[in-house]
Amino acid sequence: MLEYTLIRKNNKNLYLRIREGKVVVTAPKNVSKAYVDQFVCKHRSWIEQRLTTSKKPLQNLDTIYIFGKPYTICFDTITSKDPTIIKCRPDIKSFQTCIRLKIQDIFLQRFQMHCERMHIEGLKLRIGFFKSKWGSFHPTKKEVSLNGNLAFTDIECLDAIIIHELCHVSYRNHSSAFYKEVLHWMPNYKEVHKRLNSYEMPTLKKDA
Structure with a gap:
């Protein structure tokens, strides 16, 4: 077993x-x-x-893909204005901070777009890095949390999770009515959600 x-x-x-x-x-x-x-x-x-x-932990000058676009990870101290180079220290916290800075605009843009089309107002967006969930909705905080690792999938996957969490504004469970609402806003949601598990998430050595 x-x-x-x-x-x-x-x-x-x-x-x-x-x-x-x-x-x-x-x-x-x-x-x-x-x-x-x-x-x-x-x-x-x-x-x-x-x-x-399964990929080995990231090494200096390895390539990662953010929404399908290649970026080079650089752990060395260099001076470069190349937007395709992501400079960070070789530890998880630094890597996640750099990725968050790189993706926050596109996450916010897609979040605001779906809030507008779904007629939802007053919600905040938080980007975190989670091991067992792609997103969550916190009604008391009026906040949606999205997993920064969605950046290593594709835009449609990001949209699927945003729509899923926004539907929790009206439905606080995973009832058939909830999924009916999700499918209303994204008819191919089930196919897109299955695709999430096909992506490999970049990792770093924990003791780096």
Whole structure:
């Protein structure tokens, strides 16, 4: 049996991801451990393939892709005005800070666009980096949080998560009515959401 980390959440479906070379399964709270084991076994070939091809931690001058556009990561102290070079220290916090600065404008632009078309006002946007969620809505704060790792997917995936979280303004659960609303604003939401797991997230050594 493959080893995996199990995360219980109030969702309807099981989700399988490879994070930093480890298998992570997100499952509904009412699903048995035996069922999750069976789910993992069913996807064993896919898991082993992804673990084999999983990227090593980023090295100096490696290339990453932000919404499909190539950027060079530079850990050295250099003077360059090249917008395709991202300069940062070789640690996770610095890397995430630099990525956030690079993506905040496009995240805000897409967020405001969907708020306007969905007739939603007064919400704040926060960009964080999370291991087990793509986004969340905080009604008391009137705030939507988006995972900065969405930058390593594509614009349509970003739109899908924004729409998902904005629909929580009216529906605080994942009912059929909620998903009907999501599909109203993005008819191909299910196909786009499935695509999220096909992207590899860049990683750094934790002790770098």
